[in-house]
Amino acid sequence: MKAAGTQAETAxxxxxxxxxxxxxxxxAIAAKDLRSELRTKxxxxxxxxxxxxxxxxxxxxxxxxxxxxxxxxxxxxxLVFAFAGALILTRSFARELPNDCLDALIAAPISAPALYLxxxxxxxxxxxxxxxxxxVVFGIFYNAPWTRxxxxxxxxxxxxxWALTVVGTLFSALTVNLRLRELMLPLLVYPVxxxxxxxxxxxxxxxxxxxxxxxxxxxxxxxxxxxxxIFTALALTLAETALVG
Amino acid sequence: MxxxxxxxxxxxxxxxxxxxxxxxxxxxxxxxALLGRNGAGKTTLLRILSGLMRPGRGSxxxxxxxxxxxxxxxxxxxxxxxxxLYDELxxxxxxxxxxxxxxLKDPRGAAGQWVERVGLAASASSLxxxxxxxxxxxxxxxxxxxHEPELLLLxxxxxxxxxxxxxxxxxxxxxAVRQGRTVVLSTHQLREALELATHVALxxxxxxxxxxxxxxxxLEDPAWLYRRYGxxx
Amino acid sequence: MREKMLxxxxxxxxxxxxxxxxxxxxxxxxEVSQGPIFRIIFFHVxxxxxxxxxxxxxxxASVLYLVRKDLRYDAFAVAVTEVGLAFAAVTLVTGMxxxxxIWGIWWTWDPRLTSMLVCxxxxxxxxxxxxxxxxxxxxxxxxAVFSIFASVDVPIVFFSxxxxxxxxxxxxxxxxxxDPAYWNTLFxxxxxxxxxxxxxxxxxxxxxxxxxxxxxxxxxxxxL
Numbered sequence: 001m002k003a004a005g006t007q008a009e010t011a012x013x014x015x016x017x018x019x020x021x022x023x024x025x026x027x028a029i030a031a032k033d034l035r036s037e038l039r040t041k042x043x044x045x046x047x048x049x050x051x052x053x054x055x056x057x058x059x060x061x062x063x064x065x066x067x068x069x070x071x072x073x074x075x076x077x078x079l080v081f082a083f084a085g086a087l088i089l090t091r092s093f094a095r096e097l098p099n100d101c102l103d104a105l106i107a108a109p110i111s112a113p114a115l116y117l118x119x120x121x122x123x124x125x126x127x128x129x130x131x132x133x134x135x136v137v138f139g140i141f142y143n144a145p146w147t148r149x150x151x152x153x154x155x156x157x158x159x160x161x162w163a164l165t166v167v168g169t170l171f172s173a174l175t176v177n178l179r180l181r182e183l184m185l186p187l188l189v190y191p192v193x194x195x196x197x198x199x200x201x202x203x204x205x206x207x208x209x210x211x212x213x214x215x216x217x218x219x220x221x222x223x224x225x226x227x228x229x230i231f232t233a234l235a236l237t238l239a240e241t242a243l244v245g
Numbered sequence: 246m247x248x249x250x251x252x253x254x255x256x257x258x259x260x261x262x263x264x265x266x267x268x269x270x271x272x273x274x275x276x277x278a279l280l281g282r283n284g285a286g287k288t289t290l291l292r293i294l295s296g297l298m299r300p301g302r303g304s305x306x307x308x309x310x311x312x313x314x315x316x317x318x319x320x321x322x323x324x325x326x327x328x329x330l331y332d333e334l335x336x337x338x339x340x341x342x343x344x345x346x347x348x349l350k351d352p353r354g355a356a357g358q359w360v361e362r363v364g365l366a367a368s369a370s371s372l373x374x375x376x377x378x379x380x381x382x383x384x385x386x387x388x389x390x391x392h393e394p395e396l397l398l399l400x401x402x403x404x405x406x407x408x409x410x411x412x413x414x415x416x417x418x419x420x421a422v423r424q425g426r427t428v429v430l431s432t433h434q435l436r437e438a439l440e441l442a443t444h445v446a447l448x449x450x451x452x453x454x455x456x457x458x459x460x461x462x463x464l465e466d467p468a469w470l471y472r473r474y475g476x477x478x
Numbered sequence: 479m480r481e482k483m484l485x486x487x488x489x490x491x492x493x494x495x496x497x498x499x500x501x502x503x504x505x506x507x508x509e510v511s512q513g514p515i516f517r518i519i520f521f522h523v524x525x526x527x528x529x530x531x532x533x534x535x536x537x538x539a540s541v542l543y544l545v546r547k548d549l550r551y552d553a554f555a556v557a558v559t560e561v562g563l564a565f566a567a568v569t570l571v572t573g574m575x576x577x578x579x580i581w582g583i584w585w586t587w588d589p590r591l592t593s594m595l596v597c598x599x600x601x602x603x604x605x606x607x608x609x610x611x612x613x614x615x616x617x618x619x620x621x622a623v624f625s626i627f628a629s630v631d632v633p634i635v636f637f638s639x640x641x642x643x644x645x646x647x648x649x650x651x652x653x654x655x656x657d658p659a660y661w662n663t664l665f666x667x668x669x670x671x672x673x674x675x676x677x678x679x680x681x682x683x684x685x686x687x688x689x690x691x692x693x694x695x696x697x698x699x700x701x702l
Contacts, residue, residue: 004378015532023542028345036333100327105386107295108346166366166626174620178610188624191599192631202642216645223638236631238623241544244313245298245616259549259614260694300546301615450701457557 002070022117025110029118036095037126043091044126051084051134059141068131073144074205078197080134081157082164085127086186089168092119093176094173102176112240120169120235127161138208150208156207159224166228167192170235172240246309248273248396248427249294254303256289263289265451271429271444273395278438278459279431280428281448287431290448291400294429297322308396315424319347322394324402328385332374336365336384339373340391341421347392359387379410386417397421398432399407403437411437435467449475487677491670498667515579519660523571524668525565526594528675532562533601537629540622552618553686555625556608557679559601565675581649587670588650589643593636600628614690 020028037044058076096102105115119185135157139146146153168189175181175188190197199220206213249271256264271277281287292298293305296312303451310317323329330339340356349355360369363383373381389397397418403411411434418428418441432438439445439459447455447470454474463470502517536559543551573591578584585591608622611617 020346024348025346028342032334032338032342035338036328036331039333073534098327098332099330101329101331103292103295103325103327104285104329104343105346107318107321107323108295109315109348110346111315146379157428171624174623175607175610176466177616178607180610184607184610187601191596192601192627194596195634196629198638198642202645219641223634223641227634229633230630233628234627238626240313241619242623244296245619257615258697260690261697 019163020110022111022114025114026118026121029105029110029115030122033092033095033119035120036123037091037122043088044130047084047087047126047130048133050087051080052137054080054083055134055137055141055205064144070142070144070209071205073142073208074201074203075132077138077204077208078160080138081127081131081161081243082190082193083186084130084134085161085164085168085191086182088123088126088130089172089189090182090185091167092123092169092172094172094181097176103189112243113236115243116169116173116235116239119172120165123169124162124165127165128158131157131161134153135208144208145210146208149207149212152213153204153207156200156221156224159221159228160196161205162228163196163200163224163231164189164193166231166235169238170239170242171237196224196227201225246273247271247306248308249429250304251305252304254290254300254305257301258296261365262301263451264293264300264448267453269446269453269456271427273423273427274445276418276428276430276441277444277446278442279429279446279448280435280438281431281475284450285448286450286451287355289324290402291325291398291429291431295321295325295398299397319392320395322389322392322397324385324389324397324399326404327401328381330373330384331382333372333373334375335370335393336360337369339384340387340395344391349392355391356437359391361386373453378405379407382406382410382414386414390417390421394426396427397399397429399428401432402430403432403434415441439464439467445470447474448472484677484680487673489675491673491677494666494670494673498663498670501663501666514602515576518572518576520664520667521671522569522576523664524671525568525572526590527561527668528563528671529569529594530661531595531672532558532565532675532679533629533632536562536601536604537623540625540629543622549614549618549690550687552614552622552692553683554679555622555688556605558606559625560677560682561679563598563601563605564678565671566594566601569594570598577649578660583649586649587643588648589636589640592643593639596635596639597632600631604628654660659700 008156055076062072096105106112108219135146136155166187171188175184178184192221202220203213203217203224206217247270249269251267251269254264254267255262267290268288279287279290289298293300294307294312296318299313305312308317308320312318321468331342334342337353337356337360340359341352344352344355357369360366360421363386365380365383365387368376368380373384376384379473399418402414404466406414416428422428422441422443430438436460442459443458445455445459445463446453455470498520502520522628536555539551539555539558543549570591573588573594574584577586577588577591604621604624608617608621611620
């Protein structure tokens with residue numbers, strides 16, 4: 001493989017090298033995104049501030065101690081999560097634009113689905129962190145005993161957040177080069193997410209107030225899980241198309 | 246095996262053909278200078294070779310494989326306009342990330358070695374945000390060469406470089422070719438590129454107006470190629 | 479689509495519509511419980527069917543575009559989506575008029591109407607996305623991906639809203655049962671709507687093709 005007749009100082013390696021593999025690549029990307037975000041904290045701070053402000057505003061707009069307002073708990077939480085989430089999701093692929101880093105990632109031997117998955121997981125972790133802090137603030141302002149059903153609530157929030165992340169990260173890839181991307185992303189994501197948001201709100205409402213779920217609520221859990229599965233599969237399938245022109 | 250094999254490659258933006266009927270073969274271990282005016286299609290062609298875009302029509306083989314094939318991408322090094330460095334990460338972190346993505350066995354070790362090789366050992370843990378243009382250039386080159394690629398694709402690598410940096414890069418590329426690697430670089434800097442090149446391709450409005458070996462004629466009078474085959478540069 | 483065909487569609491549609499209106503207003507008696515406004519169903523339901531047909535066609539066209547990379551599939555996708563969106567709007571407005579007259583309220587969160595509203599939002603988003611991308615090949619690719627997501631979402635939306643409404647019932651716009659005598663007129667009115675939809679899509683397709691040609695010429699002029 002050397003050019004004929006030349007003295008090579010170091011022959012180029014032609015032996016098969018270890019491929020990063022799907023999971024290895026995804027983990028490298030997720031770790032990089034998390035490190036970047038934790039260092040700059042731009043999106044994280046904006047997201048947190050936004051969610052606290054919304055929670056505060058709501059408690060001024062609607063009496064937080066009234067029974068009726070407590071019935072809105074699930075809806076309020078997910079409104080906050082959805083809006084705060086958009087801030088983190090838009091940044092997901094937008095952070096790759098300065099210095100043409102996105103090109104280097106797509107050219108690297110990491111498959112588009114692995115690149116997408118790494119970013120989705122990083123977004124999910126960041127979003128969960130913001131949501132847990134929001135839950136604490138919510139618990140304080142609304143006197144909601146959300147820790148009573150802690151694990152079921154966290155489970156539901158994890159599933160709902162994954163729905164938001166899965167669709168949001170892919171649309172972030174889709175809209176990365178567009179003007180008005182910050183406006184476009186939420187407007188595209190929220191309608192698609194309506195079934196998942198509906199399910200998450202139905203499930204989180206009682207749990208956030210410390211109450212158990214009625215048995216006829218299980219249909220919502222199945223819907224949420226189904227949504228997550230279907231859209232994860234769809235996103236992984238379309239990741240390459242979304243990223244490569 | 247040829248480093249590049251293009252057969253009747255077209256690329257469309259809507260109905261507008263940015264590349265038309267591009268066909269050529271490039272053997273391994275050579276240096277190709279890709280010339281042409283702005284808008285002639287150089288960047289489009291390089292993006293297709295790097296796997297960032299797919300051709301509209303025709304076939305492209307890079308190191309014997311489809312450019313989107315991960316095994317092929319692992320053997321290709323890419324250096325574009327933007328340098329592809331993360332401002333908020335350190336030099337070492339940048340290189341380690343790409344070392345991981347390119348499947349190197351000891352990512353941190355390789356990153357450390359290359360940081361030293363390009364003379365950035367003192368700033369290894371500093372954030373790239375604080376680097377000068379010259380330092381970024383060196384780090385970007387390290388990133389492109391990190392995984393010992395068999396094929397290097399460079400888009401206007403001499404832009405905004407001072408004389409010393411140009412010479413350093415030329416030496417690096419000359420060594421690469423000597424080691425048997427293939428280099429493809431697109432450029433406006435005719436002289437610097439023609440000094441390195443063994444092969445020359447001229448794109449005029451998306452068509453391959455000239456493809457062949459670099460002659461001494463070209464070296465003595467770089468603009469000759471444009472006068473003969475295309476419009477003035 | 480040839481111009482003569484488009485004109486022919488429109489003429490046939492106009493004739494059928496005139497006939498149907500005659501039947502609706504003068505021949506059929508008032509429905510027992512709902513009164514004269516019930517006749518709006520002859521536009522409400524076929525419009526919904528046409529809208530869904532449009533969205534389904536768009537989904538198929540989007541997949542075909544991604545497979546074949548032929549911009550004509552993309553042109554078809556945007557044409558039928560726009561037509562679908564128009565008919566969805568008709569469905570929503572006729573539904574709202576009906577609800578206002580029968581129930582006294584403008585919006586009832588009826589499961590079908592609500593699902594149609596979400597569909598409208600999805601496909602309006604598709605059009606908005608297209609406006610944000612200038613380069614035609616990129617626009618076609620991005621729009622196709624979004625269209626596929628939206629299409630997969632539509633059945634899920636329907637199920638979820640239906641379950642939501644069975645758990646929390648609200649006034650329903652149309653129960654679904656109807657005297658068989660009405661079914662004829664219902665289907666008969668669907669035909670002119672389909673013809674109109676096809677004609678509109680045809681016009682839009684021609685417009686897309688001309689737009690692409692202009693684009694290409696403009697680029698070539700710049701390149702000279």
